[in-house]
Amino acid sequence: MAAASKVWLVGAGPGDPELLTVKAQRLLREADVVVYDRLVSQAILGLIPRGVQLIYAGKACGNHSMAQEDINRMLVRLAQSRSRRIVRLKGGDPYIFGRGSEEARALQRAGIPFEVVPGITAAQGAAASAGIPLTHRGMARRFQLITGHFQQNQPWSVQEAALADKQQTLVFYMALGQLESIRAALLRAGRAPDTPVALVEQATLPNQRVLQTTISEMVDAARRAEVEPPALVMVGETVRLARELGGRQQKMREEQARV
Ligand code: SAH
Secondary structure, eight states: OOOOOEEEEEEOBSSOGGGSOHHHHHHHHHOSEEEEOTTSOHHHHTTSOTTSEEEEOOOBTTBOSSOHHHHHHHHHHHHHHSOOEEEEEESBOTTSSSOHHHHHHHHHHTTOOEEEEOOOOHHHHHHHHHTOOSOBTTTBSEEEEEESOOSTTOOOOOOTHHHHOSSEEEEEESOGGGHHHHHHHHHHTTOOTTOEEEEEESTTSTTOEEEEEETTTHHHHHHHHTOOSSEEEEESGGGGGHHHHSOHHHHHHHHHHOO
């Protein structure tokens, strides 16, 4: 009997193809099928050899082209129909807001062997490419990754106490639709209105934009600059370091983004 199928849940990183892990690159070369997300960049899809079956399973926020349950079922079916090597390629890290763990549970329940390959999450990519360290001695002793997207129309909320510590970098994912709620929560948590905020669009990609603003200004600034997904909202003192650490090209983009 042929060996059973196996599914690899692989993180593709934030977009720059050079930020793929060595393992991810090898698996992409050796795959029979790659099931990929909307967030996987064209540059990365370009690395997949011809002849590999490519299946798009993307979701656009608010416009789900494929329900999560359908993706779970599809992965199980692909693995059961015949023996093959299936790569489920997801933006960033599969276990950070990627619903990779839901896919893992579905595979586990169906008795299909799987393995998770971590990827660089968007916050780490943006930290490096925008020059906003997640921790910095004396400035940020911790960081928090927070989702701006809640299940099925539930209003966004977060425990305000969790936002209060000034010595932390907050990184909001999927947050563009919730900027007003986030600003209100930050202010209620006692954060100063002039606390620096960066919106980082298309982090690590050639068209990355960094918009520097403040808590009080962030909603209007994002609207004026027409910030679009994928983007992160980074809040905290380390955002100030972007001017020093962001690099020359970065600064030019920043000038363009500032309005
Ligand atoms: N698993 C992914 C996150 C998936 S949720 C990870 O670990 O990065 C999707 C959200 O990730 C987007 O709405 C956006 O907030 C963020 N994101 C992903 N790639 C990004 C990028 N290149 N630049 C900015 N934000 C990004």
